[in-house]
Amino acid sequence: MEKLYEGKAKVLFPEGPDTLRVYFKDEATAFNAQKRGLIPGKGVVNNKVSATLFRYLEAHGVRTHFLEELSDREMRVLRVEILPLEVILRFKAAGSFAKRYGVKEGTPLRAPLVEYSLKSDPLGDPLICPEAILALGLAAEEELSQVRTTTLKVGELLRDFFAQRGLDLIDFKLEFGKRQGEILLADEISPDTMRLWDQKTGEPMDKDRFRKDLGGVEEAYQEVLRRVLRE
Ligand code: UDP
Numbered sequence: 001m002e003k004l005y006e007g008k009a010k011v012l013f014p015e016g017p018d019t020l021r022v023y024f025k026d027e028a029t030a031f032n033a034q035k036r037g038l039i040p041g042k043g044v045v046n047n048k049v050s051a052t053l054f055r056y057l058e059a060h061g062v063r064t065h066f067l068e069e070l071s072d073r074e075m076r077v078l079r080v081e082i083l084p085l086e087v088i089l090r091f092k093a094a095g096s097f098a099k100r101y102g103v104k105e106g107t108p109l110r111a112p113l114v115e116y117s118l119k120s121d122p123l124g125d126p127l128i129c130p131e132a133i134l135a136l137g138l139a140a141e142e143e144l145s146q147v148r149t150t151t152l153k154v155g156e157l158l159r160d161f162f163a164q165r166g167l168d169l170i171d172f173k174l175e176f177g178k179r180q181g182e183i184l185l186a187d188e189i190s191p192d193t194m195r196l197w198d199q200k201t202g203e204p205m206d207k208d209r210f211r212k213d214l215g216g217v218e219e220a221y222q223e224v225l226r227r228v229l230r231e
Contacts, residue, residue: 028207090113154174172194
């Protein structure tokens with residue numbers, strides 16, 4: 001079937017007027033697509049981890065675009081109009097945040113911190129403040145307030161979920177979409193979009209292994225899936 005859109009890690013296929021089929025690829029990119037590679041099996045892991053987390057969040061009252069898993073690498077989702085924002089929640093300093101403020105990775109934050117980036121490949125996803133989001137009309141005040149509240153709730157739920165599986169959730173990125181006036185959690189939640197450190201060893205178990213050439217990338221993704229499914 002003809003694809004609707006092909007991104008860096010996923011392909012979207014149209015289904016009915018209301019739904020899409022998402023196919024998760026093994027391709028990986030980092031640093032605004034300057035670094036490219038393949039992580040064999042990643043698509044399967046990200047599909048299953050995302051599906052499991054969407055179901056868990058739905059069970060706890062978070063509205064998402066997820067409908068059902070279709071195969072190892074595919075899920076069915078509701079069509080939404082994606083807000084052009086990357087919403088980041090941080091529990092501990094890492095990545096661009098640690099670099100920007102000159103703090104050590106792993107420094108705990110006094111409270112969970114919500115940050116926003118403008119989704120734009122040519123601009124390199126620049127940070128954007130809530131006032132600028134409103135001034136540019138990227139989201140309405142009520143929508144932004146709902147995005148923030150939902151992100152904090154998702155943060156608490158995911159932190160508990162991973163803590164029970166021996167993983168420390170450091171930070172993650174969410175995307176939201178609009179459908180019939182309602183804001184839904186969309187995109188994916190996977191080791192591509194989260195930082196997860198093993199509680200015992202402190203080892204990163206996420207895309208940072210690829211970004212930083214730490215080795216054992218495939219193994220880390222498989223281990224996260226194993227713990228998420230609790231096999
Ligand atoms: N992240 C993401 N997509 C992006 C940028 C970041 O999924 O385009 C995730 C990343 O995996 C991490 C969190 O958001 O879990 C915070 O990332 P950060 O802002 O530190 O950026 P990075 O250092 O990864 O570029």
